[in-house]
Amino acid sequence: GEDVEQSLFLSVREGDSSVINCTYTDSSSTYLYWYKQEPGAGLQLLTYIFSNMDMKQDQRLTVLLNKKDKHLSLRIADTQTGDSAIYFCAVETTTDKLIFGTGTRLQVFP
Amino acid sequence: SQTIHQWPATLVQPVGSPLSLECTVEGTSNPNLYWYRQAAGRGLQLLFYSVGIGQISSEVPQNLSASRPQDRQFILSSKKLLLSDSGFYLCAWSAQGNQPQHFGDGTRLSIL
Numbered sequence: 145g146e147d148v149e150q151s152l153f154l155s156v157r158e159g160d161s162s163v164i165n166c167t168y169t170d171s172s173s174t175y176l177y178w179y180k181q182e183p184g185a186g187l188q189l190l191t192y193i194f195s196n197m198d199m200k201q202d203q204r205l206t207v208l209l210n211k212k213d214k215h216l217s218l219r220i221a222d223t224q225t226g227d228s229a230i231y232f233c234a235v236e237t238t239t240d241k242l243i244f245g246t247g248t249r250l251q252v253f254p
Numbered sequence: 255s256q257t258i259h260q261w262p263a264t265l266v267q268p269v270g271s272p273l274s275l276e277c278t279v280e281g282t283s284n285p286n287l288y289w290y291r292q293a294a295g296r297g298l299q300l301l302f303y304s305v306g307i308g309q310i311s312s313e314v315p316q317n318l319s320a321s322r323p324q325d326r327q328f329i330l331s332s333k334k335l336l337l338s339d340s341g342f343y344l345c346a347w348s349a350q351g352n353q354p355q356h357f358g359d360g361t362r363l364s365i366l
Contacts, residue, residue: 175354187357240350240352
């Protein structure tokens with residue numbers, strides 16, 4: 145079955161860029177998503193990319209997709225303390241189901 | 255606009271007691287509905303999903319069940335809770351056909 149991997153932790157200084165990486169195994173995935181989870185809360189959809197795209201930019205967020213390497217990344221420019229959260233990569237299967245990574249905990253320090 | 259509501263937000267139950275968590279969606283019709291569990295420090299595990307009233311697919315064998323009595327209502331139940339049922343339960347909805355999933359605020363369930 146589909147497997148989605150993320151590193152567990154990332155620590156960055158406020159104002160720097162953050163890059164969160166994700167790898168997946170199913171090359172037939174159609175949509176790939178990034179969600180943000182703040183402590184004790186549900187998941188907030190940040191952005192998503194269709195599998196025929198290489199890049200998508202939305203304000204401070206840039207998503208890069210390398211379909212050949214099955215690698216997805218989320219870049220957050222000018223990272224702020226409010227960006228501290230867990231970020232989940234999710235890959236859509238052909239049956240409208242999502243497979244989630246284990247999440248990357250982003251810590252932003254002053 | 256569409257909204258999703260889950261309740262209760264937190265729940266403490268003794269082992270062996272029953273469970274009923276409710277999720278409702280407003281502002282859309284015929285959504286796909288999903289129940290996930292998130293164990294502490296872990297990713298999300300899909301428990302059940304539904305593409306229509308009375309249509310439930312179970313992803314993992316377990317002590318829980320789900321029902322969809324109305325188009326926009328999804329209920330997670332158990333007859334007898336186990337310690338291992340503790341976790342953070344999230345409901346989500348999506349429109350039909352490769353659309354993003356949108357999540358509720360979750361229910362934190364603690365079993366004593």
